[in-house]
Amino acid sequence: MEQLGQTQNCPICKTKILKINATNRDIFSYFCPVCGNVNITEQALGVLAQELKDLHYLLSGFTRERTELGLVPIDIRSNNIEEIVNGAKNFMPVSEKLDRILLFFERKSEYPGKPVVIHSPSDYPIAYAKNASELDYLLRQLMNLHWIQQEGTGAVLTTDGWNRVVEVTKHRQISDQVFVAMWFDPSMEKVFKEGIARAIRDSGFKPLRVDKLENNNKVCDLIIAEIRRSAFLVADFTGHRGGVYFEAGFALGLGIPVIWLCQKDQIDQAHFDTRQYNHIVWENETDLYEKLLNRINATIIH
Secondary structure: OOOHHHOOEOOOOOOEOOOOEEOOOOOEEEEEOOOEEEEEOHHHHHHHHHOOOOOHHHHHHHHHHHHHOOOOOOEEOOOOHHHHHHHHHHOOOHHHHHHHHHHHHHHHOOOOOOOEOOOHHHHHHHHOOOOHHHHHHHHHHHHHOOOEEEEOOEEEEOHHHHHHHHHHHOHHHHOOEEEEEOOOOHHHHHHHHHHHHHHHHHOOOEEEOHHHOOOOOOHHHHHHHHHHOOOEEEEEOOOOOHHHHHHHHHHHHOOOOEEEEEEHHHHHHOOOOOOOOOOEEEOOHHHHHHHHHHHHHHHOOO
């Protein structure tokens, strides 16, 4: 895109923004009131325009959600943008969008009864909606379900709405399942068996990796269901797979704890800031096992 660094429009949603800054890498970094914090390459924007037409809103949803959750933006490149966008498409049935809005209300509510103001033209990505009209429709459905109600210029969660939030997140108290998001490469099999799975079992939980299940369901539907059923999620970013980022973000959006891992030799290539987030950086299976076991026992309530 010619002179991308000088544009005043977000190249994803076309909203007017402040100047886009080119970093000392090949990444353009900026804040958009619709998309949130964005790090993206010009090559990735080319893929978005040519191969993922009419799906810009899904990328907006992905970047906005990470911003809302306080996560460092990942670098969106030509080799991961399609996986991110297609993952967002598969993860967003209407029921998920409604729950995601309720959880947004929960995060934004200073206390029960405090109105939350949603501005549809800029906030539609919070539900991975296509536009403001879709978000307005979803909000009307939440009102019809008596999960939210109008309050002044905003809206509040009703008692039924708060109960639905509890229902969405109650797995944390009753499940012993741990969802493992990682690179399904043969080179990682020993890492999983002797490091991740062993630590999870020795801490009293049961690891689950979707590629290990025999099923006839769509993989995306299975992932949604199993993350929802899990007490927490272990995400290993070795290999830098876009799906791992998405699954971790999906869990965080539901209030499910995430433990972050990455092999030491690859941490410099990772798309997150280890100084801000407390990731486990491991050297081998034994090192990973000991560190993960200690982290689970120290931070997860059984």
